[in-house]
Amino acid sequence: MVGRRHSHFFFSLLSLPSHRITIPLYYRLLLLLCFPLALALVPPVPPSNYGGGGDGGASVLSLPRNKSLRFSAGAGAAFKIAIFADLHYGENAWTDWGPQQDANSDRVLSAVLDKENPDFVIYLGDVVTANNLPIPNASLYWDRAISATRSRGIPWATVFGNHDDAAFEWPSDWFSSSGIPEVRCPTANISSTGAEQCSFRGTPRIDLMNTEINNNRLSYSATGPKELWPSVSNYVLQILSSKEMDPVALLYFLDSGGGSYPEVISNAQAKWFQAQSQIINPNGKVPEIIFWHIPSIAFSKVAPKPNSEIDKPCVGSINLESVAPQDAEWGIMDILAKRPSVKAIFSGHNHGLDWCCPYQKLWLCFARHTGYGGYGDWPRGARIIEITEQPFSLKSWIRMENGTEHSDLILSS
Numbered sequence: 001m002v003g004r005r006h007s008h009f010f011f012s013l014l015s016l017p018s019h020r021i022t023i024p025l026y027y028r029l030l031l032l033l034c035f036p037l038a039l040a041l042v043p044p045v046p047p048s049n050y051g052g053g054g055d056g057g058a059s060v061l062s063l064p065r066n067k068s069l070r071f072s073a074g075a076g077a078a079f080k081i082a083i084f085a086d087l088h089y090g091e092n093a094w095t096d097w098g099p100q101q102d103a104n105s106d107r108v109l110s111a112v113l114d115k116e117n118p119d120f121v122i123y124l125g126d127v128v129t130a131n132n133l134p135i136p137n138a139s140l141y142w143d144r145a146i147s148a149t150r151s152r153g154i155p156w157a158t159v160f161g162n163h164d165d166a167a168f169e170w171p172s173d174w175f176s177s178s179g180i181p182e183v184r185c186p187t188a189n190i191s192s193t194g195a196e197q198c199s200f201r202g203t204p205r206i207d208l209m210n211t212e213i214n215n216n217r218l219s220y221s222a223t224g225p226k227e228l229w230p231s232v233s234n235y236v237l238q239i240l241s242s243k244e245m246d247p248v249a250l251l252y253f254l255d256s257g258g259g260s261y262p263e264v265i266s267n268a269q270a271k272w273f274q275a276q277s278q279i280i281n282p283n284g285k286v287p288e289i290i291f292w293h294i295p296s297i298a299f300s301k302v303a304p305k306p307n308s309e310i311d312k313p314c315v316g317s318i319n320l321e322s323v324a325p326q327d328a329e330w331g332i333m334d335i336l337a338k339r340p341s342v343k344a345i346f347s348g349h350n351h352g353l354d355w356c357c358p359y360q361k362l363w364l365c366f367a368r369h370t371g372y373g374g375y376g377d378w379p380r381g382a383r384i385i386e387i388t389e390q391p392f393s394l395k396s397w398i399r400m401e402n403g404t405e406h407s408d409l410i411l412s413s
């Protein structure tokens, strides 16, 4: 997260009016009449339209086999996922401190990957601190964040946090000497021609994602349907059984906003989830697991009091701040809580929280602050989740940078 709370109130105010727009009766009737016609005109969607292609025409799509994950063969095989949250690459690149944090983050990623050897990695947002990047291409830092996983041949997926496409925030001390501040663009890896290399605008979500997808065979990320704009990282992946084509679990990724737009999951995203899950998993036989960066307001409702012990049924090791939730709740939690197949939601954003707590029939879990960028000095680590088939189970624990393990928990069995 890092200090964007000041904008919370402002965005809450902004989002109110849209709620109150009343459509004149005449238009409502017209809409009502046109709706069935519009439905009839929508062409059937070929399966290959799903996800990463970026054609974005349709919201309800099926899953292509070649973008599926699979359990490895062998009795008792498990599918293990490492969650890297809040890496915050690229902080204060003009100081000695910033690049040192990135080197430290590289070390955490390697330590966790070597210890756990996961089948898959999820980058749970705030991969980069774009508001610190006075360069035109944040993908240079994004790429560094995924390189530890890529170099080990492990596939991964990414979702956006509130810092990934944020605009550059001018440090006030750049203005401390007289006159116009010196242009201080980091020159590393940029064929520098001077001022035009500093764009100060942030790299848009869609550019970050397309660069990742186009350059990486192992990326399972996708740009969601265009009608969910301005949110981008909305997609679903399936993990197939080692023997059959049956999915053992479905992983849903949602963009919880922030940076270039408010910190919310829109009602359109909620409806998209509902439509997808009805088509892919109509009878709810396949367990579903959800990933997004900013905790929803429901996390605040189940949170242990800040700085207090984490008592059962919650499980975790740090509880040292208040939940900093999304700006509003536009329907996603209601839909998820009513679907018994949804087992857990994993969020990052709060660096000083790493607990899981039950909420109705599902679990709400924080990841663990993984990167050295971003606020807080709590020891770094990564939440791991492990899925087994036959029988299905979903377990989780936290692996620290120094190799220790804690907060083991069975989320579903």
Ligand SMILES: *[C@@H]1O[C@H](CO)[C@@H](O)[C@H](O)[C@H]1NC(C)=O
Pocket (backbone or CB within 6 Å): 048, 064, 066, 067
């Ligand atoms: C998956 O299959 C589709 C259609 O067969 C193809 O267009 C696409 O390039 C494939 N994707 C990958 C990652 O292999």
Ligand SMILES: *[C@@H]1O[C@H](CO)[C@@H](O)[C@H](O)[C@H]1NC(C)=O
Pocket (backbone or CB within 6 Å): 137, 139, 140, 143, 211, 215
């Ligand atoms: C940004 O950097 C990536 C390498 O990480 C490169 O593939 C991409 O083409 C660059 N984009 C622009 C607009 O320079």
Ligand SMILES: *[C@@H]1O[C@H](CO)[C@@H](O)[C@H](O)[C@H]1NC(C)=O
Pocket (backbone or CB within 6 Å): 140, 141, 144, 188, 189
């Ligand atoms: C720039 O390149 C150097 C050497 O190849 C590398 O060590 C460094 O991490 C790169 N910086 C970024 C921001 O990618």
Ligand SMILES: *[C@@H]1O[C@H](CO)[C@@H](O)[C@H](O)[C@H]1NC(C)=O
Pocket (backbone or CB within 6 Å): 379, 400, 402, 403, 404
């Ligand atoms: C590892 O780090 C944890 C803090 O996360 C600390 O409590 C523990 O003592 C450390 N263990 C070792 C073996 O260094």
